[in-house]
Amino acid sequence: MSKRDYYEVLGVDRSAGAEEIKKAYRKIAFENHPDRNPGNKEAEARFKEAAEAYDVLRDNEKRAHYDRFGHSDFGAGFGGFSNEDIFSQFGDIFENLFGFGGGGSRSQNRPTVGDDLRYNLKITFRQAAKGDDVRLTIPRTASCPDCGGTGAAKDSKQEQCTQCKGMGQVFVQQGPFRFASTCPKCHGKGTTVSKPCPRCKGDGHIQEKRELTVHIPAGVYDGARLRLRGEGEAGTNGGPNGDLYVVIHIEADKVFDREGQNLIYSTKIPFTKAALGAKIKVPTLDEEIEFEVPKGTQSGAIYQVKGKGLPYPGEKRTGDLLIEVIVETPTDLSADQTELLKALDTLFEKKEQKLSTKIKNKIKEIIS
Ligand SMILES: [Zn+2]
Ligand SMILES: [Zn+2]
Structure with missing residues (x-):
């Protein structure tokens, strides 16, 4: 399924200003908010889609990146995207629209984004250099498909919670003070189900092992965090999933060292060849090339072969191959x-x- 263009999602022009984008997003978020459309999967999908589009278009840097690269490059290999959730980062908007934070059962019921997950992925030097698609199996919680995350069996009814009488909060007296805390029976929802869903036992979540493919961009840095949107833990109360962060760990290579996007190849030549000059064979990522060591080469000299290094992710540039020549003095x-x-x-x-x-x-x- 191909992703819709973010501008199309929000129904704005590509030249739209910040205020216009915000307005368009508010309208869609308001109409499709899970609180107003309980159980409506289409509205939920539109809501999440709009939130994702707004997340990018509201941020000048992300928007500029999206304008240049579109969806294809988005979220992969570019560190620096902050880890925020839709509801906390757009808090100002939701506060205005829905009166969140006003206390009572309402705020307990608000959709909450699922937790982010981190996966450490070890890859070879060659995979990092050339890019690759890697299959992963991620254990995570997901919204229960049988009950749609509500935790209620099909013929179950929503009943007012008997413990908090629908308030979502219970009060505890401690000396002269009364403290409110989230109702332990309904977890703040204010309602309970008469018959819990047999699959998730009323929890609304199940454990699953999700198979997915992560695209490793060619030239990826060691320690890069690849963000897979919505592949984290399931949200609650119709909130969106968290994200999955795949953290790249690159194994050392037998042939090359790496410095940024430059490859370093170190080789030894006898002092006679260093003095006279010589043609030597040098490996690159693709094939062996012939390199002419100039006569009079000193030990430790570094020669540069342009464009034979690693590509810069998301750019057209490529690093260089640096040949370090060590001159050997014979001992026997x-x-x-x-x-x-x-x-x-x-x-x-x-x-x-x-x-x-x-x-x-x-x-x-x-x-x-
Ligand atoms: Zn309760
Ligand atoms: Zn269920």
């Missing part, structure tokens, strides 16, 4: 190698002179 020279190096050493010491005939002959003898 053979007699012949020692002879040659001595000759070379002599040459370095007497820069202007030519090799003596004796040494030339010796070299010829060795390399023939």
